[in-house]
Amino acid sequence: MSCENCNCSSQANHENIFMPQEAKIIKTKMSTASEKRFWVKWADGSQAKFQPGQFLEVSLFGYGEIPIGYASSPTFKDNFEIVIRAVGRVSNALHKLQKGDSIFLRGPLGNGFPMKSLKNNDVLVVAGGIGYCPTRSLVNYILDKRDEFGEFTLFYGARSPKDRMFNNDFERFKKMDGVNVLETVDKGDESWKGNVGVITTLFHKTDKINKNTRVIICGPPIMYKFVIAETDKLGIPHSNVYVDLERRMKCGIGKCGHCQINDKYVCMDGPVFKYSELEDREEAF
Template sequence: MNAPQLQLNSIYLPKLAEVIRTEQLTKMEKLFEIRLLNGQDLGHQPGQFVEVSLLGIGEAPISISSSPTKKGSFELAVRAVGNVTKALHKLEKGAIIGIRGPYGKGFPVEEMKGKDILFVAGGIGLVPLRSLINYVLDKRSDFGRVLILFGAKTPAEQLFLDELAGWRTRPDLEYWETVDRADGKWKGNVGVITTLFPKININPEKTVAVIVGPPVMYRFAILEAQVKGIPDEQIIVSLERRMKCGVGKCGHCQINHLYVCQDGPVFKFAQIKDIKEAI
C-alpha cells in the first residue's frame, strides 16, 4: 500500500515544470524562466542547482540564476554544450520539462549579513553568482559595501546586459568590468579579471569575497583576494564540475572525501585549500 507514496517521494522523480519565457543572452547562452506546475516556489537558496530533464534525451545539472526573493518562477541560464543543453536551447515558451531539486549547499547568506561583499565573476560564473547578487541587492540594508568585478572574454560574451547597465549606475554598489579582448566599441578595461583588483580598496577583516568562474581563474583570483588581506575563511568559491546525479549516489563529482553535489557546490576556501584536486 505504501509503494506508490514512496515512489512519488523518490529523489529521482522530477517535478513537471513549464517554460514561461526565454531570452537569448549570447550566441551560446539562453535564459529560461520556469514555473513548477504544482504552483509551488522552488524554495532554493542562492548557489544551489537543479537537475533539468527532457524526456527521451536525459538530464543535466544547471545552476539556478535567480534569487529566491523572486516568487512564482525561477530562472536558469543555459550554455549549449551537450545533448541536453542543446536540446533545451530549442525549447520555447510553453514547453514542459522535468525539474529535480534544488540540490547542494548554497552561499552562507546568514554569515554574510553585515559584511562587505566582493563578488568576482568570470564569464559564465556570473550565472550562479547572479542569484546571490540579486538576493543581496533585494535585501540591501542587510549588507555593507557591495563590489562587483566581472570579466568576460569579449564584449559579445557579456551576460545579462540590462542588469549590467543598471549596476553601472546604481549608487549603492561599486561595479568594475573587463574583457580579455576588446572590439571597436569597447571603452572599458582590457585584461583578465585580476587586473581589476588593484582598482579596489577594501577592509579585509570585514569583507567576504565570493569567486565564481572557469577553473583557470580560481587560483589567480583567490591569490589576489589573499593579497588584499582577506582571510581564507572569508573567501567563498563554487565548484560546479562533473556533477551528474545531484544526490551523491553516482560519485561522478567526488573530490577525495567530498561530493561536490552535496558538500558543495559552495565551499569556503579554507575547507578545500589543502585538497590538490579542488582548485
C-alpha cells in the same frame, strides 16, 4: 509547500527525490550566441523556494539530465530563471525548447551560498563568464535586501564584449548606492570603452575591498588560484573566501560518487565551499 527531507520546493518530491517534477517554460531569450535564458514555473503551481547558489538537475526525456544553477533571486517567488550554455548533447537539446514547453527538474540541490556569514559584511563577488549565472541569484538577493549587507562589489569578466551577458543588470546596478560594479573583457573591440585584461586586473581599480570582505568566486577553473593570490595580498583569510565549484554530476544527491573530491561530494557538501576546506586539494581546481 516545502520538503523536510531534501529541501525541494515541490510537494510531490517528498515521495521520491529521484523523480523529476514538471515545470513550464514561460519565456525564453538568447543572452549571447551560446547562452539562453529560460523563465520557468512549477507546473503544480508551487512557488520558487531555494537558496542563492543551489542548483537543479534539469532533464529532457530521451537526452539526459544536467546540473544547472538558479540564476534569479529567491526574493522573486512566482517563477525562476536558469541560463543554459549550449555545449553538448543535453544543453543543445534544451536550447530547442520554447515558451509553453515542459522541462523536468529535481531540486533545489546543494548547499548554496553562506548567507549567515555574508550578512552585515562587505561582499565581493568575482564572476568569470558563465560563472555569473549561479552568482546572479546571490547578487540580486543582496541588491533586493541592501540593508542586510555592507558594501557590495561585483567583478565580472567576459572573453569579449559580445560574450557579455546580462548587460541590463550591470547598467542598473551601477546606479545603486553602495554598489560597485567593475567589468573587464579579455579582448576588446572598437565598441568597448571599458577595462581590457583578465579579471584580477580589477583588484587594482578599486579601494572598496578590505581584509574583512567576504569573497565569492565562480568561473573557469584557471581563475581561482589567480583571484585567491589577489585576496591573499589584501590579507583576506581563506575562511572568508568561498568558491563555487562545477563537477560532472549524475545523481546530485550524494549517491553515485561522480562529483567526489576525496571525502567531499560537490553535489551535497557544495557546490559552495570555504576555500580553507579545499586549499590543500589540488584536484579541486
